Amino acid sequence: MLSQKEIEELNNHFENREPLEVLRWGVQKFYPRIALACSLQAEDIVILDMMNQVVDKPIIFVIDTGRLNQETYNLIDELRTKYPKTEIRIYFPDKEEVEDMVNRYGVNLFYKSVEFRKLCCEIRKVKPLQRALKGLDAWITGLRREQNVTRTKIKKIEVDQVNGGIIKINPLADWTWEQVWDYIKRNNLPYNKLYDMGYKSIGCEPCTRAVKSWEHPRAGRWWWEQSGDKECGLHFRER
Template identity: 50%
Template sequence: MREISIRAEAYNNQFNTSEPEEILRYFLNIYEGTIALATSFGAEDQVLTHICTSIDPECEIFTLDTGRLPEETYRVWERTERLYGIRIRPLVPEQDALERLLREQGINGFYESIEKRKRCCEVRKIDPLRRALAGKDVWITGLRREQSVTRSDAKVVEYDEQFGLIKINPLLGWSTQRVWAYIREHEIPYNELHDRGYPSIGCAPCTRAVAAGEDIRSGRWWWESPEHKECGLHLKKRKEEKEEATHE
């Protein structure tokens, strides 16, 4: 794992100020067959889908179909496949795990505590993502620093400790305005919920519109404090945890 971490750091030094097209062209070529884009059909992921398919029409793109996505997300999913002539790989929750979750905490138990919400995310998102990334060397994401306080220290290329691979965030330094300018310029399909005040879109019960001027992630898990607003897909070990692991 240390070798992968060192390689990721070297890549970050190489591509830290590069444009997304340059980054993606390099990695899609070098890691052909072991690289994949994860999309939730948000604005950033739609930009990356456009760029990736223009470089390699057969690049792997997958999505986590949690079973509780808004209907609008399914509609843009269909439009995206039709426009680019592709099939996006769906990953769904494991049946036994999902049934056990519902027996234990009910259909909407995730509202009751952070622990229950994270357990729901684990079953519906993290476990399927683990399956999607099995055998992969590189994971492409639409993370941007501007999105959340939990993403402020992300790098363009970094080692993902949780999944043991290289994660690239080509749009990391882009502003919201730049994302939307690109979408308009290239006439890229997007989730219609964005036009209704939803800057960030996840599962329907955990997503709502935000008021003008509010933080762009304030509509996700709005009953929780900002430092907890991650589902677990992009979590990093805290400094104390790393030090403990070093001394074990």
């Protein structure tokens, strides 16, 4: 679709450009086979708002793992009201796979071992993501370099080798937490109320907690695990 050389040239071009320019390029090239992966985090709301500035009917998708917080569901409804032209596609995990998993290992299996936690993420998140990406040539994410040690080298435009070689666009790669919230406040955007309760990263209810001001923003994700490079597998997978 795009050669490695073209990707490099695009990244050189966009590295110091505004996210809106990156999104405009992505939409012009790929729409309607491009969508935002929206996990209802602050970054996603910024991108959704920008998408509504560059295309009439943006497409976003949400993976409803079945274990999200009520605050997160409330935000989905708010977004439907604020952005009525946006197509919001919601994907659920396969019910038989979930039934089989919880019948075998328990409904709270993720606390028992890293392997069970990864199994749950695979069934509830990764497989629905694969369905969501079917038929797309590109997807957009809210990944930022400062979010995690696994993310420091992300580019604004990448070939997603983890998900079939489609294009992955990270328009906020070089933005800071402060820039994200400045945009939300300045534009009076809806946001996930979990942030008001001390959350710095949004995930599933049983696997995410609020963090102290001195803790790393992702310290609240799978906090019982020791590793500093915890990921759910949506963006980075062990090979």
